[in-house]
Amino acid sequence: xxxxxxxxxxxxxxxxxxxxxxxxxxxxxxxxxxxxxxxxxxxxxxxxxxxxxxxxxxxxxxxxxxxxxxxxxxxxxxxxxxxxxxxxxxxxxxxxxxxxxxxxxxxxxxxxxxxxxxxxxxxxxxxxxxxxxxxxxxxxxxxxxxxxxxxxxxxxxxxxxxxxxxxxxxxxxxxxxxxxxxxxxxxxxxxxxxxxxxxxxxxxxxxxxxxxxxxxxxxxxxxxxxxxxxxxxxxxxxxxxxxxxxxxxxxxxxxxxxxxxxxxxxxxxxxxxxxxxxxxxxxx
Amino acid sequence: xxxxxxxxxxxxxxxxxxxxxxxxxxxxxxxxxxxxxxxxxxxxxxxxxxxxxxxxxxxxxxxxxxxxxxxxxxxxxxxxxxxxxxxxxxxxxxxxxxxxxxxxxxxxxxxxxxxxxxxxxxxxxxxxxxxxxxxxxxxxxxxxxxxxxxxxxxxxxxxxxxxxxxxxxxxxxxxxxxxxxxxxxxxxxxxxxxxxxxxxxxxxxxxxxxxxxxxxxxxxxxxxxxxxxxxxxxxxxxxxxxxxxxxxxxxxxxxxxxxxxxxxxxxxxxxxxxxxxxxxxxxxxxxxxxxxxxxxxxxxxxxxxxxxxxxxxxxxxxxxxxxxxxxxxxxxxxxxxxxxxxxxxxxxxxxxxxxxxxxxxxxxxxxxxxxxxxxxxxxxxxxxxxxxxxxxx
Ligand SMILES: Cc1ncc(COP(=O)(O)O)c(C=O)c1O
Numbered sequence: 001x002x003x004x005x006x007x008x009x010x011x012x013x014x015x016x017x018x019x020x021x022x023x024x025x026x027x028x029x030x031x032x033x034x035x036x037x038x039x040x041x042x043x044x045x046x047x048x049x050x051x052x053x054x055x056x057x058x059x060x061x062x063x064x065x066x067x068x069x070x071x072x073x074x075x076x077x078x079x080x081x082x083x084x085x086x087x088x089x090x091x092x093x094x095x096x097x098x099x100x101x102x103x104x105x106x107x108x109x110x111x112x113x114x115x116x117x118x119x120x121x122x123x124x125x126x127x128x129x130x131x132x133x134x135x136x137x138x139x140x141x142x143x144x145x146x147x148x149x150x151x152x153x154x155x156x157x158x159x160x161x162x163x164x165x166x167x168x169x170x171x172x173x174x175x176x177x178x179x180x181x182x183x184x185x186x187x188x189x190x191x192x193x194x195x196x197x198x199x200x201x202x203x204x205x206x207x208x209x210x211x212x213x214x215x216x217x218x219x220x221x222x223x224x225x226x227x228x229x230x231x232x233x234x235x236x237x238x239x240x241x242x243x244x245x246x247x248x249x250x251x252x253x254x255x256x257x258x259x260x261x262x263x264x265x266x267x268x269x270x271x272x273x274x275x276x277x278x279x280x281x282x283x284x
Numbered sequence: 285x286x287x288x289x290x291x292x293x294x295x296x297x298x299x300x301x302x303x304x305x306x307x308x309x310x311x312x313x314x315x316x317x318x319x320x321x322x323x324x325x326x327x328x329x330x331x332x333x334x335x336x337x338x339x340x341x342x343x344x345x346x347x348x349x350x351x352x353x354x355x356x357x358x359x360x361x362x363x364x365x366x367x368x369x370x371x372x373x374x375x376x377x378x379x380x381x382x383x384x385x386x387x388x389x390x391x392x393x394x395x396x397x398x399x400x401x402x403x404x405x406x407x408x409x410x411x412x413x414x415x416x417x418x419x420x421x422x423x424x425x426x427x428x429x430x431x432x433x434x435x436x437x438x439x440x441x442x443x444x445x446x447x448x449x450x451x452x453x454x455x456x457x458x459x460x461x462x463x464x465x466x467x468x469x470x471x472x473x474x475x476x477x478x479x480x481x482x483x484x485x486x487x488x489x490x491x492x493x494x495x496x497x498x499x500x501x502x503x504x505x506x507x508x509x510x511x512x513x514x515x516x517x518x519x520x521x522x523x524x525x526x527x528x529x530x531x532x533x534x535x536x537x538x539x540x541x542x543x544x545x546x547x548x549x550x551x552x553x554x555x556x557x558x559x560x561x562x563x564x565x566x567x568x569x570x571x572x573x574x575x576x577x578x579x580x581x582x583x584x585x586x587x588x589x590x591x592x593x594x595x596x597x598x599x600x601x602x603x604x605x606x607x608x609x610x611x612x613x614x615x616x617x618x619x620x621x622x623x624x625x626x627x628x629x630x631x632x633x634x635x636x637x638x639x640x641x642x643x644x645x646x647x648x649x650x651x652x653x654x655x656x657x658x659x660x661x662x663x664x665x666x667x668x669x670x671x672x673x674x675x676x677x
Contacts, residue, residue, distance in 0.1 A: 046455060046578040047564060049464040050311045050471070056454050069576045093309050093563040098577035116309045116563070120299055141313035143474070148315070166313055167472040 019067025300488020406438025502537020
C-alpha cells in the first residue's frame with residue numbers, strides 16, 4: 001500500500017459504491033484526476049447495517065441493476081492500467097468471507113476495510129490478508145477505550161480509520177466533536193515508542209519508517225469539514241456526500257469538481273475554513 | 285462427564301461461540317455496548333434479587349406458569365400422546381413476553397430509559413411495547429413496510445401501548461431490514477437506549493441471553509411433563525423455529541435428557557435446511573444467501589418465520605446432531621391450524637402451527653411411531669392471523 005505521511009498534505013480518500021451505475025469506474029478515474037490519494041470502493045450488500053440512507057440507496061441501486069462482486073472486481077481489473085492510486089475495498093464481513101481475500105488481491109486491491117469485523121473476529125482475516133499482500137485497515141470509534149485503541153493502532157495497516165460519529169454513514173451539517181478527540185488519541189498512541197506502531201511500507205520495503213496516518217471518516221460532508229478533519233487527523237474519507245451527488249445523476253466531471261474542492265480545502269488547511277471549535281456545536 | 289451434561293445446552297465459550305457459530309460481528313462503535321450488556325446480564329443472572337423480581341413479573345403480569353394441555357382428541361386420532369406447552373396463554377399472546385420482561389428489567393438495571401426493537405409479525409414489538417409501558421421506558425419499534433401492511437392489528441396494539449412504530453422502507457422491507465435499522469439506531473443512541481432483540485440471534489450476548497430468558501418454557505414444561513408421563517420425559521420435544529427463541533427456550537429444559545429435539549422451519553425460510561454458513565446481524569450462523577453472500581428473502585405464510593437466518597446455537601445443535609431440523613409447507617400449516625382448532629378448541633399462531641403440522645405428518649411413521657410421547661410448544665395464539673386466514677380460506 002502506498003498511502004503514507006510525509007507528502008506534506010492531508011490525505012484524501014473518496015468513496016464510491018462499486019457498480020452503482022453502468023459506467024461507475026469513470027468516477028474512479030475522475031477521483032484520481034481530482035487528486036485522491038487512494039479510493040475506497042464499497043461492495044454493495046443486501047444488509048448494510050452500518051450505512052445511512054444515502055449509501056443504502058447506492059447499495060440497493062447497484063444490486064438492483066445487477067451488480068455482483070465478481071463483476072465489480074472484473075471491472076476494477078479492467079481499468080487497473082489507468083489507476084495509479086491504491087484501491088481500498090470496503091465491505092461487510094459476509095461478502096469478504098464469500099469472495100475470499102485472494103480474489104481481491106488478484107483484482108489489484110491494496111487495502112481492505114470490513115465494517116462489521118471488530119478485533120475479536122478479525123485475526124483470521126488479518127493473516128489471510130497478510131499472505132495475500134492486502135493491508136487490513138481497522139476502524140476505531142469515539143467510544144473505543146484507550147487499551148482497545150492501542151491494539152487497533154498496533155494491528156491496523158495502511159491507516160487507522162477514525163469513525164467520527166456514533167452513528168452510521170451519512171452527511172452531517174457539522175463535524176462531530178468526538179472526531180477530533182478520537183483522532184488526537186489515536187495519533188498519541190501511534191506515536192508511543194512503547195507501542196512501536198510503525199509502518200515500514202509493505203510493498204517495496206524501502207520506505208522510511210513512519211507513523212501510520214489517522215483518517216477521519218463518516219459524515220465528512222463539505223470542503224470546510226474536510227479541512228478541519230484533515231487538520232485533526234492526517235486526512236479524510238468522504239463517502240455519502242459524494243454518493244448523494246452520484247445518485248442524483250451527477251457526471252464524473254461533476255464529481256471531479258467535488259473531489260477537487262475537497263482536495264483544495266484540505267491543501268489550504270484551516271486558513272480558509274471555519275475553525276473547528278465553531279462548527280462543532282450541534283451534531284446534526 | 286455424564287451423557288446428560290455432554291448433551292446439555294451450555295453457556296457459550298469465550299467470545300460467545302457455540303461450536304464454530306456465534307461471535308460478535310458488529311461495528312467497533314457497538315463493541316463497548318455489547319460488552320457492557322454481557323457484563324450486566326452475567327451480573328443480573330447470578331443475582332437472586334433479579335431472578336426473584338423477574339419471577340414475580342412473570343407470574344403477576346405475564347400469567348406464568350403457562351398450562352400444559354394434553355391434546356386428548358388429537359392424540360387419540362394420531363395414536364400418540366401429545367402435550368401442548370401453552371405459550372399462547374402468556375400475556376400478549378406469545379412466548380415473546382418472557383424475553384422482553386427479562387431485557388426490560390435488565391435495561392432498567394443498566395440505567396437505560398428507552399427500548400428499541402425490531403419486529404416481523406409484530407408479536408415481539410407488542411411484547412416490547414408492553415414491557416416498556418410496564419417499566420416506564422420509552423419504546424420505538426422498527427418494522428418493515430411490508431409487515432406493517434400484513435400485520436396492521438399489531439401496529440395498532442403497539443401504538444395503543446404508547447410505542448412509536450417506525451416503518452422501514454429499505455431492502456426487502458421485512459424483518460431482516462427492520463433488524464438492520466434497529467442496529468443502526470442502536471449505534472446512534474447507545475447511551476440511553478437498550479436494543480431489545482427478539483430472538484436468539486444477533487451478536488453475543490443476545491443468543492445466549494435470550495435463550496436464558498426463554499428457558500422458563502422448557503424448565504416449566506420439564507416439571508409439568510414429569511407429572512404427566514410415566515417415563516418423566518417425552519420421547520420427542522418439538523417447536524417451531526424462526527430465529528429460534530421459543531425452540532431454544534424449550535430445548536434448554538430437555539437437552540440433558542434422552543428426548544429427541546425437533547425444530548420445525550417454514551419451507552420457504554429454512555436456514556438449517558437450505559442455508560449456508562454466513563455472517564448476518566452480528567453472528568456467524570447458517571443463513572439463506574446466494575453464492576456471493578447477498579442475503580436472500582425468506583417466504584412463509586407466518587410473518588414470524590420470515591427470517592433468512594437462524595440463531596447460532598441452533599446451527600451448533602444441528603451440526604452436532606443433538607437437534608434435528610425439518611420443514612413444513614404453508615399448506616400443511618393451514619391444515620394443521622384448522623385441525624388443532626377443531627379437535628382441541630385452540631386456535632394457535634401460524635408460526636406455532638408449523639410444529640403441529642410436523643407432528644401430524646410424522647405421527648405413525650418411523651419419525652414418530654405410534655405410542656410416542658411428544659411435548660410441543662405452542663408459541664402463540666392465532667388472533668393476529670385471523671385476517672390472513674380469512675383470505676386464505
Ligand atoms: C407466535 C410466534 N412463534 C414463533 C415466532 C418465531 O420466533 P422464534 O423462532 O424466535 O421463537 C414468532 C415471531 O414473531 C411468533 O410470533
